[in-house]
Amino acid sequence: MKKMGANELREAYLSFFESKDHLRLESFPLVPKNDKSLLLINAGMAPLKPYFTGLQEPPRKRITTCQKCIRTGDIENVGKTSRHGTFFEMLGNFSFGDYFKEEIIPWAWEFITQTLDIPKDKLYVTIYLEDDEAFDIWTSKTDVDPSRIFRLGKDDNFWEIGVGPCGPCTEIHFDRGNGEKVNTVEEFLAAADDDRIVEFWNLVFTQFDKDEEGNYNKLANPNIDTGMGLERIATIMQGVNNIFEIDTVRSILNKVCEVTNSKYDEDKNKDTSIRIITDHVKSVTMLISDGVLPSNEGRGYVLRRLLRRAARHGRLLGAKDIFLIDIVDTVIENYGPAYPQLVEKKDYIKKIILLEEQRFNETIDSGMEILKSYIDEMEAKNEKTLLGEKAFKLYDTFGFPLELTLEILEEKNLLVDLEGFNKAMEHQRVSAREARGESTYMGSDEKPINKIDASIETEFNGYKTLELEAKAVVLADDSEFRNSILAGEKGYLVTELTPFYAEMGGQVGDKGSIFNDKFTGIVYDTKKNVGGKTIHYIKVNEGELSLNDKLTLKVDARRRNDICKNHTATHMLHEALRETLGEHVSQSGSYVDSERLRFDFTHFQGLTKEEIEKVEAIVNEKIMEVFEVNTNLMTIEEAKESGAMALFDDKYGNEVRVVSIGQFSKELCGGTHVRNSGEIGLFKILSEAGVAAGVRRIEALTGFNALKFVEDKNNLLRETASILKCNEKDITAKISTLSHELKEKEKEVQELKAKLASGAEEDILKAVKDINGVSVIAYGLSEVDGNALRDLADKIRNKISLGVVVLGSTHGDKVNFVAMATKNSIEKGIHCGKIIKEVATVAGGGGGGRPDMAQAGGKDPAKLTEAIDKVYQVVENLVK
Template sequence: MMKSMGANEIREAYLRFFESKNHLRLDSFSLVPKDDNSLLLINAGMAPLKPYFTGIKTPPRNRMTTCQKCIRTGDIENVGKTSRHGTFFEMLGNFSFGDYFKKEAIIWGWEFVTEVLKISKDRLYVTIYLDDDEAYDYWVNNTDIEPGRIFRLGKEDNFWEIGEGPCGPSSEIHYDRIGHKVNTVEEFLEASDKDQIIEFWNLVFTQFDKDSEGNYNRLPNPNIDTGMGLERIATIMQGVNNIFEIDTVKNILNKISDIAGVSYGASSKSDISLRIITDHTKGFTMLISDGVLPSNEGRGYVLRRLLRRAARHGRLLGIKEAFLTKVVESVIENYQGAYPELKEKKDYILKVVSIEEAKFNETIDSGMMILNDYINEMEEKNEKVLPGEKAFKLYDTYGFPLELTQEILEEKSMSLNVEDFNKEMEEQRNRARSARGESNYMGSEDGIINKIDKDLNTSFVGYDHLKGESQIAVISSGLEDFSDKISAGEEGFIITLDTPFYAEMGGQVGDRGYITSDKGKAQVVDCKKNASGKIIHLVKMLEGSFSVEDKVLLTVDSDRRSNICKNHTATHLLHKALKDVLGDHVNQAGSYVGEDRLRFDFTHFSSLTIEELTKIEKIVNTEIMKAYEVATEEMTLTEAKEAGAMALFNEKYSDKVRVVSAGCYSKELCGGTHVRNSGEIGLFKILSETGVAAGVRRIEALTGFNAIEYIENKLSLLSNAADIIKSNEKDFVNKLNNLVSELKDKEKEIHELKQKMVSGLEEEILNSAEEVNGIKFISYKLEDIDTNSLRELAEKLRDKGGDILVLLAGTSEDKVSFVAMASKNLVSRGVHCGKIIKEVAAVAGGGGGGRPDMAQAGGKLPNKAQEAIDKLKSLLKSIIN
């Protein structure tokens, strides 16, 4: 009899089952792909394992199993409207990298489904690829499925491939929800189309390599890649109709129902909103926990879109106040067992959501103002259809939901051009695809640098030595192919069996230096790792030549490395100081550690005050001056966490980790190079603190002699400034304040004099009034007048002139300002200052606008000012006519 199992129970049962089959169980990888430009977000269980499938990296074990967090947004418009669409889902998978193949995958799949889940065999069907007799034989001879329950389908259903590269047939396991026997392929397909029979587990047999000519070549080491949607199998195990009714998801949905005071099932409209909020909150909670922050592009845009759609549907349910943090708490409660990082980062996640929801509520209000302007403009022109590009601007720039735009337009008996909106949307998708770049099936790079034998490993000895002898293992001259030799004048890369050169990683730049022997000399211009972690020396050959198997001496630029070490250890002290001053929500979000400076990005939601920056800088310098020993030790990840070591916000670590400690103050997981004693850093000086993204701040700083040189330059600047104002440095600030005060007084006097001059012109300007078809107007140009004075004068002239339109231009050296004002009576006759000033300013190379009774504008061509205001007469004629 089939068990009734909760989603968390199913997940654990699956992973334990494959652990019992000697699979390495790994935690879910981050939703943010690592070293893979082909994906915006992880969308399948096998996606993070691409390097193992392609052979670029050696897997920690040839059998692995995971439950992978995934996000897909291609069908976001269908989420909530159907029973199966969701943006966030979990994919159970077991994988073989050249180890077991079809037989074991099929036997274990059947064993898990029938013996662990105890799904009745008379409810199960299997499909295989049309020509896959091997899979058919294994199903028939190694399981007890009835042969009549196996159906052969074509490439569209049971063959997995994407362009060139690894591919192969698949076998799927299906569940009969109705309990009726089907006997033919046609009956099976018909029942599947009606969702009476649903697929829940796909076993992919990657056995071919498709070449550019379309040939399917046998892989020497075929792979297994299976995927079973946790939500899908949970609906079967719990006997519910859709993924929103399984236990963990329903708990979240019920929370939203309580907040909104709306019962699930009361109406299809409210049910859609409840499902959308449930799904989207899961998605954006998981994204934030993996280090993604709201923005207007890339992953941040996906996050922002999910969060704002959820907030919008809360309004549709009648929720007036901010509510998403309450839903997030329910997500964390239901998923923290499988994903403990949710609990660890709970406060941080809630903070991000709270800020973004508040921003969205402001956006709704500002979006309403813009949409109302569009509607007023349409009413004036007697138009009924809002252009698609305007709706898209509201949607894309201001985050204003499309459905809200449509609803408001419908209330006004208007609509929008959906076709043009969709064109704009497609152009944006194309831009996003271009930004991700192109890649092949596995998202791997095919360059020569990633075709190095995966069994070749370079031993890094640079923690303890800056010089060492080794043997050349690989040479590439020109970076296009492997070669046996590299000669003077050529550029390429060299790989040795051992190296003291640190390869760029973890924000720290690669080492530079020289490779020498009695045969030649090469300059190492950079040191990097390829996709599989091989240490690559990028070189310029200066003298002679090197050949494979030559013995060489590798020498790191020690002064440069010393400066890099100072900056790297300083980032650790800075990280800890930021937490001490700002709070535990601070996490590293990126860094740059070079020879000349350091840059540290961190999660925080507001700019730092001068007092906070001063305090942080003082803490770091205090810890430097304590001259701590900087110790390094290797331990297990569990031991490191128990010891209180800080880990990077979004990094996956191996079982053995390197822990760097600066005395008792800082303890952090790190593979970089550091000073031996904190005192070697000498001095730490913050240069700047800025925002780089929503919720991410950046500090740039200097250490050592670079910091000393910076301070010396500042002192020299201060000394020169003191000389200029004829003051000593002690009295510099007082003298400067006095000068500024005197300058303000002079500016005030000048302004008052200008006001008197302008007032004296009032009568002259009023006397210059003209009339066109009964409309009295003034157009007048003034020299060297500021905008405020121009506006004050226009207001006085309008008040004194009765029913009058006033247009003034004020010029300065490089610009012109325009102000237009009209009496209420003239506005009622069709005069619109905003429209008039827009056309006037265009003559002077500018623009502007405003209300019918008052408007302002600017221009870049002051020599065109008179020509611009002279246009008023012809404009008034056209208005009256």
């Protein structure tokens, strides 16, 4: 048996199936396209679903891939077992109505026994109980020992998910034992349960279509879908016991040990932490390279959770400082040859991880403070179990790991309500699933427009013309395909040709009109369905549109022109940002309509006023130079060689469209653009802000919209000058003078209020009450600010020998509270922090402080009297 590295194995597999006339495709991004059923790609066949369902034509009937995958369902087992990991690679070969069992079974055997040279006496095969055809092929077209083939039931050897395509499968297993053969199904299953025999390749024969009644209908064109875990086969080929010991992963694990000053294989708990960090850093590196950013929901939450879990286990190993980015280089060294975007995005990946780890370190500290307050409450109430909702709030809102909460509470002999925690977690999962939408095989709704046959194509002629004639080839509504759409009805239209651009690449879909001598109507949107078909969203105003009718399609020209201006401007903005901020800037997303443009880009801090002005000036300068905008079709290799920029997480076909704006900008783009930069007229930035860690957003206007914005600002300037009774150029100086005068007046007012408050000293002292030998003064005032209130409380405290003063005052739409106590009253049980907390709660606020001094705020001025009255009750409880 050959000893092969993981990278060598990947190449051997893909090359083998290329030799069998398969098209090798690069791994699809981890973020699914047009598939709401998945948060992240979790299997080799997942990105190929449109080809299996016939919604899209595959580029070739035979395809092979090594697909990046993320699974987090068993995250709690990662590091504890030999085979669980969040990131893994799935080797696969696929047939879309081409070859079937007779080809794949002999090929699989050839690859295993000849290419990999695995001994035949170490292999077993399982097939579906009723699949005689597979048994016959195995025994007639390979030299496998028939006694090594076992028939298993549906749970083991039949692949199906609800309704839809399904079928039997055959699995190939490796025996890690000492060579003693298993002879019965029972012995085989027992050996598999003990991890002596491990499955490493699953060949799925998709030959049925299961309907709602449970019938298995034969597919006219059965498919092949195989999956072999690269890490699993690597453990076999390298003779190691778990996925963390294969060459690529072990080198990352060694780096983890180095940066955390830990030793592997000495302490079980430390080994778990080392493996978790190894797996999670690999996963987050891959996720960020595919455009995922940390957030509190969806994919971003998965990323954040993995990052923080890795950082947490670093702390358990003794790492005090930032350390995760030190491991990223090793991940990229091992995986960069297969996934070049890792190398291209290395600095960006490291910056995102650095920012998130820094944020987590801050979070851990704030989480500790919150947990400490929870513990204080529990001890005060003599409670032994922390509410599950509070533990989940720590986990979900503050990123505080549950295991850390459990550990800290355990040290104090306290518990966590795990049932309540799990209920809160499940509620969040349900909410996340509902937010993604209903799940189906394609992850889309079941509207007819998503079931249009793959053979129907629409040619887009909208680059050359905004009006043409075409035939209606599909009509539908939300329930069914239609033969006609009547006046007043909305529906969906597919034509052979169209000038309407379908929403894509951040550019909104076109609007316009449709008509012939029988009807008139409008197109109010244009989008692609899940199969990539151009769908016109229409409403018939008069008459009747029928299937196969010839009709005229006419795009709203003014709206399209405005969209073109904004789209070309995004390309120019991209280049201007790179010139101003650096080459690390790349597009993270965009939105272009007829009103404005929005451009998201990678950068790690807010732009200065000078940087924004420079970017805007560059774009306007290039507009004034009136560059020609040219488009050229070329191969992806030619495009890259020409220097064209592309979104790193997008997939492109064999031929791409390159948009050049003079010598200034060159990008891959399928959108519509102006003929020359001068048509844009004017470019004006409205705002710049952060939208995620390491991602900024600029919103801007072009053309007449930008001109109107400037005119509105000029009008505002004139009106302001008129109100201030000065020239426009003197507005700033005038406002500065008025602001200074206003501050002086406010100061005078506050001084007067302070004097009035001091004058109330005598009334306040009369409010004293004796509670078990402690003088208690509680008094409410009106419109006294915080500083004056503190000064007054201090004066009152100095006039009592043993006691506490609590003052409250309304101030605008808020309430301020302050409590001060003499030192000797603390021995009696007085604690200002506890008093003020309960008092402020009455007025919808909160706060705290030391035993001798505390302050707080409230949101409900109407509750001031009630809050002040509460003081006596709280003090009575403290000095019993």
